[in-house]
Amino acid sequence: MNHLSVGNAHSAQALAGRYAALGCAFFGALIVEGDLALADRMRRLLCDLAPGRRVVIASTHAEAIHLLAALPYDLVLVDMHLADDGGVTLLSHLRRLYPQVDAIAMSKDDDRQLVEAAISSGASGYLLTSTDDAELSFLLRSIERGGSPIDARVARRVLGLIATSAKPEGVESALRDCDTVSPPMPAPGLLSPRELNVLRLIAQGWSNRQIAEAICLSINTVEFHAKRIYRKLAVKSRTQAVRQATQYGLLS
Numbered sequence: 001m002n003h004l005s006v007g008n009a010h011s012a013q014a015l016a017g018r019y020a021a022l023g024c025a026f027f028g029a030l031i032v033e034g035d036l037a038l039a040d041r042m043r044r045l046l047c048d049l050a051p052g053r054r055v056v057i058a059s060t061h062a063e064a065i066h067l068l069a070a071l072p073y074d075l076v077l078v079d080m081h082l083a084d085d086g087g088v089t090l091l092s093h094l095r096r097l098y099p100q101v102d103a104i105a106m107s108k109d110d111d112r113q114l115v116e117a118a119i120s121s122g123a124s125g126y127l128l129t130s131t132d133d134a135e136l137s138f139l140l141r142s143i144e145r146g147g148s149p150i151d152a153r154v155a156r157r158v159l160g161l162i163a164t165s166a167k168p169e170g171v172e173s174a175l176r177d178c179d180t181v182s183p184p185m186p187a188p189g190l191l192s193p194r195e196l197n198v199l200r201l202i203a204q205g206w207s208n209r210q211i212a213e214a215i216c217l218s219i220n221t222v223e224f225h226a227k228r229i230y231r232k233l234a235v236k237s238r239t240q241a242v243r244q245a246t247q248y249g250l251l252s
Contacts, residue, residue, distance in 0.1 A: 061086030095122030148237035156205025
C-alpha cells in the first residue's frame with residue numbers, strides 16, 4: 001500500500017510539472033466542504049474549468065489532512081464553516097506545510113470575522129458560495145492567469161478594514177504576514193496612467209468585469225493590466241497591491 005502511494009505521488013508530481021509548463025489552472029484540487037451538495041457544485045465548476053484533472057472532496061478537517069498527505073494538490077478550497085474552527089486550522093496547516101498551494105477560503109456571506117480569520121490564516125483568495133455559477137467560474141478562472149480569486153464584496157470589505165484601521169493589527173497586520181518580504185520603493189511613474197486607473201478601481205473593490213465595462217476595455221485587457229500592476233509592485237493579490245500602493249502614495 002505504501003509503495004503504491006509513493007508511486008502515485010511521484011506520478012502526480014510529474015503530472016503537476018507538465019501542467020505547470022502548459023500554464024494550466026491546476027492539476028489537482030481538493031474541496032473541503034461539509035455540505036455535500038455545495039461540495040458537488042464546486043467540483044462540477046472545477047471540472048468544467050479543467051476537464052480531466054483530479055478533483056477530490058473532503059467533508060472534514062481530519063479527512064483533508066489525510067488526503068493532503070497522500071497526494072499533492074496545488075489548489076485547495078476550504079469551507080470557513082467547518083466544525084471547531086476547522087477552516088482556520090486547515091488554512092494555517094496549508095500555509096505552514098504546503099506554502100506552494102493556492103488555498104482559497106469559502107463561505108456563504110462576507111462575514112467580517114470569517115474574512116479576517118481567513119486572510120490572517122493564509123488564504124490567497126475568498127469565494128462567496130451564494131454567488132451564481134457564472135461568477136464563481138469567472139473568479140476561479142483567474143487562477144489560470146496567476147490571479148487570486150476574491151469576490152468583489154469581500155475585497156471591498158477587506159479594503160475598507162485596511163483603510164479605517166488606525167493600528168497595525170487585524171487585517172492589515174495579517175496581510176503584512178502574507179507578504180513578509182517588502183518590495184523596494186517604486187520609481188516615480190512606475191505605473192502607467194491606465195494602470196493607475198485600473199488600480200484605483202481595484203482599490204474600490206470593483207471586479208475585473210466591472211472595471212472592463214467602466215473603462216470600455218475587454219476583460220482580458222484589464223487582467224493584463226492587473227498582472228503588470230502585481231508584477232511592478234511585487235505582490236500576488238488585489239489586497240496586497242492596494243496596501244503597497246497606499247504605502248507608496250500611488251492612490252492619493
